[in-house]
Amino acid sequence: MEISLSPLETEEGTLAMSSIRDVTESRSAQAALKQAVGELESFAYSISHDLRAPLRTIDGFSQALQEDFAPALPPEAQSYVEWIRQGTRTMSRLIDDLLRFSHLGRQALVCRPVDMEALVREVAEGLGLGDALTLHPLPPCHGDRALLRQVWTNLLSNAAKYSRNAEPPRIQVDFQAGAYRVGDNGVGFDMRYAHKVFGVFQRLHPVEEFEGTGVGLAIAQRIVQRHGGTICAESEPGRGATFSFSIGGGTGP
């Protein structure tokens, strides 16, 4: 039960208004939520420990097979073993990405003024974009610098990846109509599948052409949403893509 008293000014003087509320449902909903979050955390922890160990066994003994029995293994058998090892590498990356994604929902935002232009320059340097990037002036925003860095990293490395066959690859970062934008002149994608592009593990291009697990944009979207903003994409096959995102005033859910 929750009991509250508030003063009520009337012509006859101050009265007290009291209300009594049954908060059982709200409290139990809170408790259920807390439990669900706790279960998710154990789940992520379990993945971290328990799924990696058997993968390591598979990869380790596949390599041991290759090394110790090379003379007895015909080339086709060797290539089968390579497939096995590739599979474990992919699964390992998927686990890492899933964990990263699940952490995002749980960590607290540390919001400060962020110089977005300086941040882009830092990320671009780390990615080695060089002259491919044209950076226009960007206004600062209020947000979690480390998480925003992740957004820029994912968008810029995507832009670089999908435009690497262009001659020459060109990436443009600017600010328009309240949104930060990253545009590239790469392979682009079909807008019919635009709604899928931010899905977890969703990819619109074959992995043999462009590597990746398909979590980068899902992570970027989650971060932008937690900042109370939105992200969207526009593209045409063969004519590049532009990703725009806005940062809301403060913290999102």
Add this chain to the structure above:
Amino acid sequence: MRGIDILLVEDNPGDLALTMRALARSNVANRVQVARDGAEALEFLFREGQHGGRSDGTDPAVILLDLKLPKVDGLEVLHRLKEDPRTRQIPVVVLTSSGEQRDLVESYQLGVNSYIVKPVDFEQFAEAVRQIGFYWLLLNQRPGGPAEP
């Protein structure tokens, strides 16, 4: 009398076999003692139970400690080792699947000397084991050993 090079505390048989393989390849560790759970590790280090007769001067130069262990888990073993002056100075390297912050924080709070996340890829794993062996057995100095440049 020469001591044990490494006390390897590992319950997973696959990881155990692969670690031994990596150690053999790297050629840095000649005498490896294995404990399959936390209780056995403590028995060895404190010379109790089945290891009651272990002689002086056979303490390991470094302990490779997995975290998820049966009976007594890795963090509890770490706590006991760092709490006791007899074992506090033995370097402990946590070698685990977990990259979780809470394990990292807890381990460092308890005084771990190093924390390594086991790579899934065997080449990388073998390289990590080689580097760990080289660093802790050859490069790092411990009290009681000759201090050579």
